[in-house]
Amino acid sequence: MTPVLEISGLRKTYRSRKGVRNALDGFDMVVEAGQVHGFLGPNGSGKTTTLRTLLGLIKPNGGRMAILGREVPQHLPEVAGQVGAIVESPQFFGNFSAELTLSLLADAGGVNRSRVPAVLDQVGLRDRSKERVKTYSLGMKQRLAVASALLKEPKLLILDEPANGLDPGGIREMRTLMRDLSDSGMTVLLSSHILGEIQLICDSVTIISAGRRVTSGSVAEVLAQHTSGAVRVRLETGVDLLDAATTLREAGAQVTLENDYFTVANATNPALITKVLAQRGVYVSELTPVSADLEDVFLELTGTAPVAGQNRQVDESSISGAKNGWGQ
Numbered sequence: 001m002t003p004v005l006e007i008s009g010l011r012k013t014y015r016s017r018k019g020v021r022n023a024l025d026g027f028d029m030v031v032e033a034g035q036v037h038g039f040l041g042p043n044g045s046g047k048t049t050t051l052r053t054l055l056g057l058i059k060p061n062g063g064r065m066a067i068l069g070r071e072v073p074q075h076l077p078e079v080a081g082q083v084g085a086i087v088e089s090p091q092f093f094g095n096f097s098a099e100l101t102l103s104l105l106a107d108a109g110g111v112n113r114s115r116v117p118a119v120l121d122q123v124g125l126r127d128r129s130k131e132r133v134k135t136y137s138l139g140m141k142q143r144l145a146v147a148s149a150l151l152k153e154p155k156l157l158i159l160d161e162p163a164n165g166l167d168p169g170g171i172r173e174m175r176t177l178m179r180d181l182s183d184s185g186m187t188v189l190l191s192s193h194i195l196g197e198i199q200l201i202c203d204s205v206t207i208i209s210a211g212r213r214v215t216s217g218s219v220a221e222v223l224a225q226h227t228s229g230a231v232r233v234r235l236e237t238g239v240d241l242l243d244a245a246t247t248l249r250e251a252g253a254q255v256t257l258e259n260d261y262f263t264v265a266n267a268t269n270p271a272l273i274t275k276v277l278a279q280r281g282v283y284v285s286e287l288t289p290v291s292a293d294l295e296d297v298f299l300e301l302t303g304t305a306p307v308a309g310q311n312r313q314v315d316e317s318s319i320s321g322a323k324n325g326w327g328q
């Protein structure tokens, strides 16, 4: 099936009196149909530039982009009707109700007003739709913004930081809304730096750093590729943890002592731990991989600066294997 969104080798250079900045340095991204796709990156990594370029608001310096199989910006007029986007926080008139706001937006966009109650239902604002927008919480205003993007029944919905500034309740509502939209068959591209949320909401992710993709895939794949590599070790009760840790350290392991267990970093061959300890008559009662969360992966990957002028994506770089079982 044709991906809903394909970007390859996208470049954008900003020139100012202070010099030249490569905001996008050969960026690649693919979003498959029906996914809620998280677009993650630290501040200034190029997320907004990517989304604005995709929507024809900025002219790229190179690369290729396609939405629903059509090259953009050349064919943007043909696909624009199938893309809903909120890239900058929309401003609403506080004295208008949500219903009036959406009705006027429907008129302006050539959409039948009969869509208004439907989108109000979709975002859960039907009950409050006759109240003035200035009485709304930030979360409700965000949902109104999403409602405005849903008026034309898009196949692809692009949201830049939709959970920004929301309290936990607002984030939960936004999360439910994203899932409901995805269940209805829509593809959602969500830029965010709220990693826990992305992990909960998204099926797949692309992580960008310094204008390049540093990893992509399903959330599970990304986490699996970047397990912390550490294992947690518990020993039989009564065994001296410090002694056992010293034994492992002497054998070359990186050991961190905790209260009633220790962790061994980069343990590519955990059997080595049991073997070294058993040779000293110490037996392991538990050996568990320490799982990484998206935040660990994000920090690890976005901390790796891409090499200037090198065009390939960072996740295509070769990763050198562990040599001695301790990952060193």
Ligand SMILES: Nc1ncnc2c1ncn2[C@@H]1O[C@H](COP(=O)(O)OP(=O)(O)OP(=O)(O)O)[C@@H](O)[C@H]1O
Binding pocket: 014, 015, 016, 021, 022, 023, 041, 042, 043, 044, 045, 046, 047, 048, 049, 050
């Ligand atoms: N109009 C501009 N002129 C010059 N530089 C710009 C311009 N817009 C963005 N940049 C620079 O391009 C880089 C990418 O910015 P962009 O806004 O795309 O990042 P972002 O990932 O969306 O960041 P944030 O999460 O802070 O919104 C940054 O270094 C930014 O300072």
